[in-house]
Amino acid sequence: MNILEVHNLKKYFATQKAVDDISLEIPKGSIFGLLGPNGAGKTTLIRMITGIFYPDAGDIILKGKKFDPENDAKYIGYMPEERGLYKKMKIGEQALYLAQLKGLSRSDAMSKIRDWFKRFEMESWWNKKVEDLSKGMGQKLQFVITVLHEPDLIILDEPFSGLDPVNSNLIKDEIYRLAQNGATIIFSTHRMEQVEEICDKIVLVNKGKKILDGSVQSVKQDFKENLFGIQLENIPDAINSNVFETIKTNKQELIVKIKEGYKPNDVLGYFINQGVNIVSFKEMLPSLNEIFIRLVEGTPTARQFQKMES
Amino acid sequence: MKKILLIIKREYLTRVRKRTFIIGTILFPVLYLALIFGTGYIADKSKQDFNVAIIDKSGYFTDTLIAKANRADTANKLSLIQIPEEAFKKEFDSLGYNGYVVIPQNASWKTGLDSLSFNTHNTYGIGATAPLEAKLNRMWSDIKNDSLGIDTLKKRILAKSNISLKINNEKNRAADAGSATIIGYVCGFLMYLILLLYGSQVMMGVTEEKTNRIAEVVVSSVKPFQLMLGKIIGIGMVALTQFLIWVSFVFLIYNVGKFSGHDAGAMANAVGNIQKVFTSVHIFLVVGCFIFYLLAGFFFYSSLYAAIGSAINEDMREAQSLSFPITMLIIFSIALMTPAITNPSSPVAVWASIIPFSSPIVMMARIPFGVPNTVPYWQLGLSMILLIGGFMFTTWFAARIYRTGILMYGKKPSWKEMIKWAFRK
Numbered sequence: 001m002n003i004l005e006v007h008n009l010k011k012y013f014a015t016q017k018a019v020d021d022i023s024l025e026i027p028k029g030s031i032f033g034l035l036g037p038n039g040a041g042k043t044t045l046i047r048m049i050t051g052i053f054y055p056d057a058g059d060i061i062l063k064g065k066k067f068d069p070e071n072d073a074k075y076i077g078y079m080p081e082e083r084g085l086y087k088k089m090k091i092g093e094q095a096l097y098l099a100q101l102k103g104l105s106r107s108d109a110m111s112k113i114r115d116w117f118k119r120f121e122m123e124s125w126w127n128k129k130v131e132d133l134s135k136g137m138g139q140k141l142q143f144v145i146t147v148l149h150e151p152d153l154i155i156l157d158e159p160f161s162g163l164d165p166v167n168s169n170l171i172k173d174e175i176y177r178l179a180q181n182g183a184t185i186i187f188s189t190h191r192m193e194q195v196e197e198i199c200d201k202i203v204l205v206n207k208g209k210k211i212l213d214g215s216v217q218s219v220k221q222d223f224k225e226n227l228f229g230i231q232l233e234n235i236p237d238a239i240n241s242n243v244f245e246t247i248k249t250n251k252q253e254l255i256v257k258i259k260e261g262y263k264p265n266d267v268l269g270y271f272i273n274q275g276v277n278i279v280s281f282k283e284m285l286p287s288l289n290e291i292f293i294r295l296v297e298g299t300p301t302a303r304q305f306q307k308m309e310s
Numbered sequence: 311m312k313k314i315l316l317i318i319k320r321e322y323l324t325r326v327r328k329r330t331f332i333i334g335t336i337l338f339p340v341l342y343l344a345l346i347f348g349t350g351y352i353a354d355k356s357k358q359d360f361n362v363a364i365i366d367k368s369g370y371f372t373d374t375l376i377a378k379a380n381r382a383d384t385a386n387k388l389s390l391i392q393i394p395e396e397a398f399k400k401e402f403d404s405l406g407y408n409g410y411v412v413i414p415q416n417a418s419w420k421t422g423l424d425s426l427s428f429n430t431h432n433t434y435g436i437g438a439t440a441p442l443e444a445k446l447n448r449m450w451s452d453i454k455n456d457s458l459g460i461d462t463l464k465k466r467i468l469a470k471s472n473i474s475l476k477i478n479n480e481k482n483r484a485a486d487a488g489s490a491t492i493i494g495y496v497c498g499f500l501m502y503l504i505l506l507l508y509g510s511q512v513m514m515g516v517t518e519e520k521t522n523r524i525a526e527v528v529v530s531s532v533k534p535f536q537l538m539l540g541k542i543i544g545i546g547m548v549a550l551t552q553f554l555i556w557v558s559f560v561f562l563i564y565n566v567g568k569f570s571g572h573d574a575g576a577m578a579n580a581v582g583n584i585q586k587v588f589t590s591v592h593i594f595l596v597v598g599c600f601i602f603y604l605l606a607g608f609f610f611y612s613s614l615y616a617a618i619g620s621a622i623n624e625d626m627r628e629a630q631s632l633s634f635p636i637t638m639l640i641i642f643s644i645a646l647m648t649p650a651i652t653n654p655s656s657p658v659a660v661w662a663s664i665i666p667f668s669s670p671i672v673m674m675a676r677i678p679f680g681v682p683n684t685v686p687y688w689q690l691g692l693s694m695i696l697l698i699g700g701f702m703f704t705t706w707f708a709a710r711i712y713r714t715g716i717l718m719y720g721k722k723p724s725w726k727e728m729i730k731w732a733f734r735k
Contacts, residue, residue: 050530052717070533078530084523089324100316101531145527 001064003028003153003184004049009058011044018044019055020208026186026201028152031179033199033216034188035288037296041208042188043081046155049186050078063152074103077151081158081188083142085130092126095145102149109148116144120170135162143171147178154178155186160194172198192289202288206296220285223294226258227284228267233277241270255284313532314540321515321544326551335552339559358438362428363391363402363410368417370453379449386442403431411446419457423450491651493678497600498647500553501671504604505611505640508549512612513633515541516619516716525716534713538616539705546608553604557597592681599677602694607670609701611636617708620715621723628722635725643668647675654679664693666700707732 004026011019019041026032036042047053049060051069060067062075086094092113099109117123120140130138139162147154156175160168175198179185187199195202196216204212212219228244231253239246239254243266248255258267264281271278286294325331364371376388391398395412402410409430417423426446428439455465516538519525528537614636622628646668650659654676663673663685673693676685710732715723723731 047717052526052529073531076530078527080523080526080530082523082526084525084527086519086524087522097316097320098527098531101313101528103531 001028002026002061003063004186005059005061006045006049007059007061009045009048009060010056011041011048011053012056017208019048021058022205022208022210023058024203024210024213026184028184029179029182030200031175031185031187031198033195033202034186034205035190035192035195035202035292036205037190040205042205043157045205046078046157046186046188049153050076050155074149075152077102077146077149077154079142079146079154079156079159081161083138085138085142085145087131088129090126091122091128091130091133091141094130095141095148098145099148102151104149112148112150113144116148120144136164136167139163140167140171143174147174147183151183153184153186155188157188158191159187160189160191190292192287192292196288204292204295211295212291216288219288219291223286223291224283225286228256228258228264229280229282229284230254230256230267230271231279231281232271233279236274236276241267243267243270252279314536314543317532317537317540318544318547321541322547325511325545325548331548331552335555339556358434360386360408360439360442361406362386362388362442363398363405363407364388364413365391365393365395365398365410366413367415368413370417370419371413371449375449375452379445379452383441383445383448386445388445399429408432419454487679490654490678490680493596494651494654494675495647497596497678498644498651498671498675501600501603501607501674502640502644502647504549504553505607505670506637508545508608509611509615509636509640510633512542512545513615513619513629515545516616516712517622517624517629520620520622520716521624529716534716535709537716538613538620538709538712542609542612542616542705545612546605549608550601550604553600595681596678599690600674603670603674603697606694606697606701610666610670610697610704611640613701613705613708617711617715617728620712621718621728623719623722625722632722632725639667640671643671646672651675654684660689664689664696666697669693669697 002025006022006024009019009022010017022041022045034042034045044053048055049067051067051073062072089097095113095117096106096109099113100106104112114123117125122140122144125133125137125141130141133141139159143156143159146156159171159175163171175185175187187195189195199216201215202212202219203210214222227247233252235249235252235254242259243262244256244258246254247257256267258264264283268278268281364376371390373390376390380388389407391410395410398405398410409428411426411428413423413426428442460468519528519537519541525534525537532540615633618629618632618636622632643662646658646662649656650662650672653659659672659676662668663676673685673690677690679685681687681690711728714731715728
């Protein structure tokens with residue numbers, strides 16, 4: 001079952017088509033990566049999903065029903081890229097206020113805040129102000145505030161920026177735990193190594209359009225270039241085969257590209273015939289980073305302003 | 311609705327609990343009184359006495375006459391000088407005179423003296439030399455009286471020739487223009503200060519939420535309109551709280567003073583004055599209307615300030631340049647208040663108190679003069695209805711700018727762009 005479906009969503013601004021006909025489906029309980037270069041339209045897309053912006057066209061279906069920003073706010077937890085909290089307000093009161101705005105009752109909010117503050121070892125923060133916190137501490141607080149009301153859909157925009165490895169892992173573990181408990185997480189970033197590690201499914205947007213959609217594994221398969229790494233005991237001086245071509249030679253390893261119509265067995269057969277001892281053989285899948293760069297490259301790094309007709 | 315209440319509560323409590331609010335509430339009346347008495351004191355202290363020489367070529371101004379005038383009025387010392395004008399001109403400074411007046415030879419008590427010169431080395435304001443002028447005039451009229459043979463008795467009879475015209479409103483015997491003027495000024499200025507101070511608080515509050523990026527977190531739970539309205543109402547309640555505290559101060563001082571007897575000198579005097587003001591003006595009407603115009607006027611202006619607050623970024627100079635037209639409207643209203651108090655029934659006063667932008671200040675300056683005599687019911691009603699309509703329009707208009715501005719970073723928009731945001735679908 002899909003928790004969120006977006007059909008042909010459009011949002012045009014005065015100078016740009018920020019989101020131009022994007023459709024996507026997010027299964028319940030998945031960790032979903034929303035990727036794209038700066039200015040691709042990610043934030044605008046998220047703002048429509050969170051009800052901050054109204055789409056110009058298209059539908060948003062949340063939990064099988066048409067999205068109603070006013071009443072569905074409680075199902076969504078959103079942590080924007082730019083962190084925002086009241087600097088002068090006490091942390092406990094702030095968490096309580098924001099949780100109540102999400103529709104929690106006072107006592108309910110209170111007990112949830114206590115649980116989370118305990119889990120994140122933040123109990124001593126209650127009467128402190130946000131301005132007293134370090135950047136990383138603020139990040140933790142923002143995360144707690146985002147997930148406090150136990151939303152079904154959690155949208156995190158660059159959740160790890162500014163966090164040290166220890167706190168990054170803490171949040172990462174929480175993300176897994178929340179997903180296991182049935183929450184769906186949309187994870188917007190351009191840090192590909194995190195996406196590869198965490199996400200089940202990704203969508204890549206660029207210039208307001210979706211250019212890639214699928215699971216991490218299938219995307220990698222789609223973009224593989226038949227590259228293999230072979231570790232050999234000693235690399236022969238001359239390799240001459242019509243089965244593959246050598247792309248790169250490291251100390252003990254060859255990176256080879258298998259030509260069309262041939263199989264990995266043909267490569268192995270070649271070396272066996274040559275009497276070379278094979279230590280290891282593995283397929284080299286492209287990293288998401290490479291796919292990302294390949295897809296986005298060639299388009300201008302910054303979005304250009306377009307003339308709009310309206 | 312529940313969410314708006316939460317926002318109102320937060321806005322209200324965070325402000326009322328601040329130390330600056332408590333200090334401001336107590337200190338403002340003290341400073342306000344200090345300002346009034348302080349300027350009076352300084353004006354009194356800065357009065358200047360002149361030491362003036364009279365060079366009389368006509369022979370009217372005698373030593374006895376001048377001595378008599380100096381006895382009657384010690385403020386500006388006059389002395390008759392026998393030194394010729396040419397010589398005296400060069401040395402009056404060193405002789406300790408501020409200046410000299412020459413009575414021309416052809417002066418005659420029958421034709422009169424139109425104009426004399428006070429020759430000095432400094433330039434003085436008209437106000438500074440007015441007592442000197444009055445003193446010379448009294449002497450001149452004494453000279454004329456003597457020449458006409460009018461003695462002291464006749465003079466006393468003549469002196470009582472002034473008629474003072476008092477206003478007696480047949481319909482409203484208690485009306486007292488003096489008290490009404492004072493209350494009118496106090497109400498108008500108080501309104502002006504509250505609109506300006508709390509209006510800019512709304513603006514800064516909105517900008518703070520925008521630059522802290524908390525706005526994006528909050529508008530994912532509530533509509534931008536609810537956030538804006540909550541802030542405006544919350545801060546409006548703070549303004550109202552402050553006003554009600556001040557009003558209860560006045561009532562408290564009044565009642566304590568009244569029951570503590572009349573032996574307290576200045577206190578009794580003050581209580582007497584307040585009592586006079588209270589009996590001459592329908593005080594509950596004034597306070598009631600003040601609360602209405604305070605809230606309605608506040609909503610009118612603060613929603614515009616909120617719109618500006620949403621459009622600007624961190625730079626406070628942007629705030630100043632964009633809010634200038636709004637601030638000008640408030641300042642223009644206070645400028646209209648003075649003629650409205652001088653003549654509360656003039657067309658300027660009537661229209662300025664009906665048109666929404668100036669009505670909170672100008673109407674509050676007129677109301678102490680009496681409802682329904684000076685301000686007929688239809689004017690009060692029309693003014694209130696238009697102001698309600700006015701703030702509904704500004705709130706609607708502001709909300710449309712606000713929802714775009716609050717999430718827009720980067721370049722400061724112009725008024726033209728902001729109006730475009732407001733009127734697009």
